[in-house]
Amino acid sequence: MSEVDTAPSARSRGRLGGTFAALRVRNYRLFASGQVVSLVGTWMQRVAQDWLVLELSGGSPVALGVAAALQFGPTLLLSLWGGAIADRYDKRRLLMGLQVAMGVCALVLGLLDVSGAVTLAQVYVLCVLLGVFSALDGPVRQSFAGEMVGSGALANAVALNSMTFNTARVLGPAIAGLVIAAVGTGWVFLLNAITFAAVLTGLAMMRQAEMFVLDRAPRERGAIRAGLREVRRHPDVVLLLVLAFFVSTLGINFFVTLAIMARNVFGRGAESYGLLTSALAVGCLLGAFTAARRVGRPRLRTVVGAGVVFGLCEVAAGLMPTYALVALLLVPTGAAQLLFTSAANAAVQLGVDESVRGRVMGLWMLVMLGGTPVGGPALGWLAEQLGGRAPLWLGGALSALAAVVAGLWLLARRRRPAASPA
Template identity: 40%
Template sequence: MTKSRPNAAPSPASATPGKPPRPSGFVSLRTRNYRLFTLGQTTSVVGNWMQNIAVGWLTLQLTHSGTVLGIVTGARYLPVLLLGVWGGLVVDRHDTRAVLTATQICFAVQAAVLTVLSWAHLMTLPLLIVLMLVIGFTNTFDNPARQSLISELVDREHLANAIAINSTFINTAKLLGPGLAGIVIAALGVTPCFALDTVSFLAVIASLLMLRRGEMHPAEREARARGQIRAAIAYVRHTPDLLYPMVMVYVTGILTWEFPVSLPLLTTSALHAGPTGYGAAMAVMSAGAVLGGFVAVRRNRLSTRSLSVSAIIWGALICATALAPTLALAMIALVFVGSASITFNSSAKTLMQLGAAPQMRGRVLSIWSIGWLGGTVVGAPVVGAVGATWGARSAFLTGGLAAAGIGLVVLALVTLGPSATDNRPLRPGDTNRDP
């Protein structure tokens, strides 16, 4: 890169020919609608994580069983696994903001019911499982709607930046939520956590109602017809821009993104750190994800090839953590694991949003959520069984080998065969294929 002539104003033309100027790290936040959406979502995630911690604590108070805790957690993701693509189809057919507003109202009602039952000491295990199933059912619509709405709030050339910022703020909220929950539970019990979660949804609803429709970029809605779920699956299968990232998401979502299972096994059984060490490890990894988000927001080149490289690096870092001889070295490695995780996750979501036709976006993102979130229903027991059979380190190592392995396979496919996606900059002129 050359220096500008004296007294000459810098311009994009002064950059290296053929390369777009590096975007401002937080350029998407200049858009009013996106700022409102991000503020509301961040507030809600803090409340949601307070609820997650409180539900786990309440489950143990009711049953004193780790097995039952796993069942309660699985109930939250089971509907996404079974009904995810149908939820995406509903999003494709209806106004995205209206769907998202409806899901937030449902979440707020569910949280209010949790609050009342906990306050009145009427909570039972069956009721708790039903409420978790309600959350999971609502998530079948909320996940694709929330992801799709981002593309309607910002210009296309800022989509990658917007997704990375959203991931960064969410990970920051994940750092705050559990810590606040711990303080509140220690001082007042679980009920205030449920109450604060209820209030947090009001912030999201308010932000959605304040969006200026005239400044949005609504996608074309899909007309009702037969076979639209099969059409979406076939569309992904025959679109390499979507298929390769989706395969990587499914493999890593099932085997790698099982840190709630593999991390406590590693810290407590292999590194003998106890629950305090597990909490510190989660915090360190979340901090790394936040730091990684600040790097991801400045990326302006994404491709299937770069995503596969991200998977390889992420997997190698996980393997290094699994083999760390001491807790201190594992903690250092976990910072980089967290950073690599957000790089992979935000890049995969961006590629699928850019590669999907607008009228297919909800279903494509719902297929993504089945692998990334619903895969926990399958992956968590598998990773747990690996740890129980071959040792705690093997559970963590399984995730690392899976990520690195699928990354190497996809890298070979796009390098040796006709590449579906070159390493192109994310420009406003990019267009989608029609289904």
């Protein structure tokens, strides 16, 4: 696939190395600055929604797992379709429409909560709606990075996206905990609705002439199947997707596990839950900075190694006897998690043809979030049966095991003698 002609300055900037190479591109700077504001609001809502569900359900871990399943369940049905749409239509316009829709969801939930009319059933309905829009937004946003900076700086842009995400993840939960303690959860949702204006402004100010726009995929039958066939052509990409599914389903479910740890294990309030999430995010931010320093396509052994370290750190965090020690262990856990997801994401994108990148990112979102409808309620059930610590140490152990199995498979495949020519 050939790229449409772009401004020379934008093309050359997209190939520069360095930790902040992607930030040399004006369009990416606008995107990242809008995202960091909007994502602070998103993380505020994540904490407030979890806390609201616990309050409305009397502290039920299963109810929290059900809310997660409803929010991420649409990913199972829509992420591949969202990837096909991303390959066919203008990604910037798609993102603007989806951001508006998600902002409206936050506004409605905030008004219901502030008025005192909110019920658990209403929260569940809004979780489904938000999940539908998020399932479409994910592959569009993930594949949009290449159009802003080009393939030369794609791995750096992926890492910087993670850095932006986790900067917000540090600030958002801590702010949410304070706001919830002061005025309740409803105002958090309303503040999140306002923050969507930042990302919409950034998208509107981008210069189309400086985009690395690829040829649009034609409207055809079997577009999703074509993307899946491209993935099947690359065994390493298949391995990365399978490993990412197991680690995300079993280990990266902190929106369930940390709320349970804060409220049910240590008997603390929303501000303590927010601080645990922020501690995890500090680690993710450190991991993102490390990932941004790498250039080129990440090695598979980097992904596997980070998966093993992540699982072991999560086990250690789940076994810590005090709140402070759990928070401390969440820092290296977050760093390893980010190194794993960032390296795997970049390797998957760079491992397939550019023409199907949107569809492949739809598959990426499916494996990263599609297991949540099963993992969320399962972890909630484990917490009720085995105690609030169980989801952390068991999920971490299974994540590490999955990474070890993947590493052994790689070693076995590479030691296999090449087939002799006919």
